[in-house]
Amino acid sequence: MSSAFAYAPAPESRSVVDLAPSYGLFIDGEFTEGTGGGLRKTVSPATEEVLAEYTQGTAEDVDRAVQAARRAFEKWSALPGAERAKYLFRIARIIQERSRELAVLETLDNGKPIREARDADLPLVAAHFFYYAGWADKLGHAGFGPDPRPLGVAGQVIPWNFPLLMLAWKVAPALACGNTVVLKPAETTPLSALFFADICRQAGLPKGVVNIVTGDGSTGASLVAHPGIDKVAFTGSTEVGKAIARTVAGTDKKLTLELGGKAANIVFDDAAVDQAVEGIVNGIFFNQGHVCCAGSRLLVQESIQDELLDALKRRMATLRVGDPLDKNTDIGAINSAEQLARITELAAAGEAEGAERWSPSCELPGSGYWFAPTLFTGVTQAHRIAREEVFGPVLSVLTFRTPEEAVAKANNTPYGLSAGIWTEKGSRMLWMANQLRAGVIWSNTFNKFDPASPFGGYKESGFGREGGRHGLEAYLNV
Template identity: 80%
Template sequence: MDFEYAPAPESRSVVDIRPSYGLFVDGEFTDGHGEPFKTLNPADEEPLAEIACADAVDVDRAVAAARRAYERVWGPMPGRERAKYLYRIARIIQERSRELAVLESIDNGKPIRESRDVDVPLVAAHFFYYAGWADKLGHAGFGADPRPLGVAGQVIPWNFPLLMLAWKIAPALATGNTVVLKPAETTPLTALLFAEICQQAELPAGVVNIVTGAGETGRLLVGHDGIDKVAFTGSTEVGKEIARAVAGTRKRLTLELGGKAANIVFDDAPLDQAVEGVVNAIFFNQGHVCCAGSRLLVQESVADELLGRLKRRMATLRVGDPLDKNTDVGAINSAEQLAKIRELADSGESEGAERWAPPCDLPQRGFWFAPTVFTGVAQSHRIAREEIFGPVLSVLTFRTPDEAIEKANNTPYGLSAGVWTEKGSRILWAAERLRAGVVWANTFNKFDPASPFGGYKESGFGREGGRHGLEAYLDV
């Protein structure tokens, strides 16, 4: 039976988007010296706000403010006192969760039910979790008295703007470091709202500084001599550029980069459960996920049955207004990203793979791409090797478990993988052989602040989350 859903829009009135935003430096909003830019709503291409752009002078000011706060206030502060601020921030995030979720969906394009039920609760959970570590660092396994590094320069992407901020800022503050953070130029609004939360929590001035801008602002931050630690999440290409810039300096570096995750379905897997996992793996957040299960490896004996069920499930996905609580797949974040997705999808067809998408009425305005699956994919195809970062699934088959592992590892990336089987022994056998930082078993895209996350090979190095996430911000 097909169900028709009446619109169930979330109200925009809970968010007050200002006409313009400045930089957040030394506890105050201030003008930038660069050329301001506009951020757009990807669902309708309407301008949302004018955003200040930080130049070299602004980055200097932000780093200097962070250094003063580190040396005079935050670094010497006892861990139990730092913890109070992190707990306070976490509680304010919970109190303002609806406002944050709506703003994230407007600025990013992701469905409100994801920002409301996944992103924002995890943001608060990360601050709660690392608040608990702030006075226990001597028991984290990094020595009896580990020390902070100093000032952290952090650059985050547009796919999970607020969550990536939490992954970066929470452990940095818990360990006694101060921060200069640059959000992505297409999604700065929740970072700037977080700056207001820092003010509301009465966080000492200069502990968190937020400089907005495009790639040049990020380069200025990463290359600044006053930065002790660089943390970056984003594309492998930019990650390599940052690694070259930091090489030979005293700066510590962690990189969380691209992925091309294999989602392996064995013949004994619970197929309905696996279908839900496949859908969540690739269509969650429009496929704008570095650890997305973009390669489905399915055992030949169940391939036809699984694909039939997958296509029926895809036909029920609702694409449209991100603020509609019924929406499953929202808007692509930008025109640039949409063009990349289209180009790679077209290459799949031209190279001989078979393309399928369910009937889908896409809105006339905004950036949209229907959920798409490719069958008949060879490992040499671009869609099987390059990160698409969109709602596009490539399907390959295998006959034996060894072949599945060989195909899964045949990628320059190594961020995540999924295994679907009823046998616990097979899960452990596969997880031991998969070259991926995270291996999910009979689930996908499950995150917890207590669990480390990170990759191998061109997916970067270092871990975020859990006890392991503290190490990147400590002089051990």
């Protein structure tokens, strides 16, 4: 008789989400049709079911939204900080009240497990609005001068991996500082931003303070290039980030970029192995590996390689892949067919270049976009899977003998977003942290976030910081 513990299905009902068949743009406090008449479809990655149609925003639509934000800026920026804080507190409370609905919506549109949307994303979304509400009347004490002023209209472009959380990271500090916003969500995950527009109306936010323009990359390009935008914030790929930097160059627009990553998760021989294994799994398989700061390169000290990999494979064999709405699911669907093709191509390159591929036995659903959790050993620093961002549930394993070698290998990347260190020695943690060229470094944990802590990278991972007191600076004229 098998000793494995069997889990019965525990599906979350999707009835809590009331989806309209079609959505317009949110401009000047109202939903409105686009000027171009174009519509796009957003699908569930788990089933390929069409969830809704939404509007393909044009340059004219972007201009309407920017004009609305400009008109709203005069009154919004003139409000006392304590008054702006009331709106942010109200938004945070409504997000908490509607958290189950929003978590199910995010899982439907994104493909991530409901457990992660419910227990990680939504609490952090509300926490960011609560946190920045607290700053709204204290900007003079943030360290940016006695009377810092807002910039004006912020153009914000967010990715598909954490749609609502990335919205919160950008909208909350912008509003707290007195700016108004035009936001473009990712083309594969527009729904939570459109629901957020309804939350803004529910909170009584003045018209034009937040505007949502949906569409593909051309809509985002129009927003970034619009002369009425005072600040651009982008989270996404390094390739697009470079294009945005070229567009903004020579203008007086402020810019922050949070781009790709190829983080090293470094395990020393004195680390607690079981704890490290949990951190490795969380570092690369959380959100299907769709995480810019994912620990996609495991650097393990040579003397414990076999012990650690045996434990890691045992743990990976327990991961449950399947229906994202099932509360038992650990790994959900890949967000899109395009992203699945990218992951598949890079994994094939890993095998072709001589690395050894391993995945636990798991049955993938017949419809939707799926990729089994995958481990590569025998990886060298020259392999594509060790150099390029896979943005999927694929882990590359390299070894090292000394701390100096670990640092050299960890820093041997064009990226510099995050890193993890696993050791019992505090002195080694601090020494490593000083040597690693990464914006966020975790010690004996991974993927821990707090709205009071800044986040951002170096090199091709971008510049600027989001979160914490540091996240205010990008939205203030200091």
